[in-house]
Amino acid sequence: MNADLHCHSVVSDGTLTPEALAQRAAANGVELWALTDHDEIGGQDRAAAAAHANGMRYLTGTEISVTFIGKTVHIVGLGFDAHDERMGRGLLQTRGGRGDRAKEMSNQLEKVGIHGAYAGALRYAGNPELVSRTHFARFLVETGVCRETNEVFRKYLTEGKPGFVEHHWASLKDAVHWITQAKGVAVIAHPARYRFSANEEFALFTEFKSHGGQGVEVVTGSHTPAEYLTYADMAREFGLAASRGSDFHSPDESHTDLGTLPPLPLGLTPVWEMLSTRIQ
Ligand code: AMP
Ligand code: MN
Ligand code: MN
Ligand code: MN
Numbered sequence: 001m002n003a004d005l006h007c008h009s010v011v012s013d014g015t016l017t018p019e020a021l022a023q024r025a026a027a028n029g030v031e032l033w034a035l036t037d038h039d040e041i042g043g044q045d046r047a048a049a050a051a052h053a054n055g056m057r058y059l060t061g062t063e064i065s066v067t068f069i070g071k072t073v074h075i076v077g078l079g080f081d082a083h084d085e086r087m088g089r090g091l092l093q094t095r096g097g098r099g100d101r102a103k104e105m106s107n108q109l110e111k112v113g114i115h116g117a118y119a120g121a122l123r124y125a126g127n128p129e130l131v132s133r134t135h136f137a138r139f140l141v142e143t144g145v146c147r148e149t150n151e152v153f154r155k156y157l158t159e160g161k162p163g164f165v166e167h168h169w170a171s172l173k174d175a176v177h178w179i180t181q182a183k184g185v186a187v188i189a190h191p192a193r194y195r196f197s198a199n200e201e202f203a204l205f206t207e208f209k210s211h212g213g214q215g216v217e218v219v220t221g222s223h224t225p226a227e228y229l230t231y232a233d234m235a236r237e238f239g240l241a242a243s244r245g246s247d248f249h250s251p252d253e254s255h256t257d258l259g260t261l262p263p264l265p266l267g268l269t270p271v272w273e274m275l276s277t278r279i280q
Contacts, residue, residue, distance in 0.1 A: 008035075011127050
């Protein structure tokens with residue numbers, strides 16, 4: 001089964017529409033697809049329709065920003081009811097702080113001589129409620145401050161750098177509950193990206209499970225092949241189902257295209273098996 005259960009459209013920080021993503025996924029052989037915009041489900045109905053128009057099956061998706069022990073962690077939700085009110089309110093609240101955060105980022109960048117970054121980032125944001133660091137990165141590349149978005153993150157947008165603003169996202173408990181109460185499955189996104197110590201990672205997995213979380217991304221565009229194996233072991237150790245997703249954002253920026261990752265390592269429960277009744 002070629003399942004790709006993690007990617008972004010213009011509804012968050014991707015550059016393609018849900019329709020263009022669906023076409024690209026299908027052309028790359030994806031059979032089961034989920035669009036997982038950051039803190040947003042505004043693209044879900046379009047994505048499901050486009051999946052069906054391109055002969056794919058569909059799972060609803062989102063990627064919720066969470067603050068856990070002072071660090072940002074992403075929790076993917078799959079197969080939930082996209083019209084669930086509590087979930088809708090939770091996501092609205094989570095993205096609510098993004099406007100002020102973006103203005104503050106812009107003020108800080110101003111101090112290092114980068115002007116007009118808020119207005120610049122907004123021009124790249126397809127959804128004004130969802131201004132993200134990615135949109136700032138695209139603006140800084142456009143204006144020639146950096147050559148590519150990765151460099152912008154390294155020099156300006158990560159902890160300790162001039163444009164980084166500490167932000168408080170949803171709690172792990174709330175994010176997992178919003179998803180599970182809406183009949184979905186919660187999945188820890190790209191765990192290797194957090195650079196947690198062994199103790200911190202153990203705490204994340206343990207608390208996530210205690211709140212009702214059931215899955216972890218094992219094969220993702222954010223992991224190396226060695227990390228697939230590390231998190232396959234973690235999935236087994238914690239009794240979590242395994243997910244697979246490219247985290248595709250843009251043909252110009254993403255190194256992993258939709259549907260092109262290797263299959264899950266053997267001996268894992270694929271998350272889509274737990275979600276068979278939620279597939280559209
Ligand atoms: P935000 O939710 O506004 O903090 O933005 C987070 C997004 O920034 C992630 O979902 C990625 O798309 C992007 N991102 C984070 N780190 C990097 C990086 N080092 N290079 C490129 N994009 C990144
Ligand atoms: Mn992103
Ligand atoms: Mn993420
Ligand atoms: Mn993502």
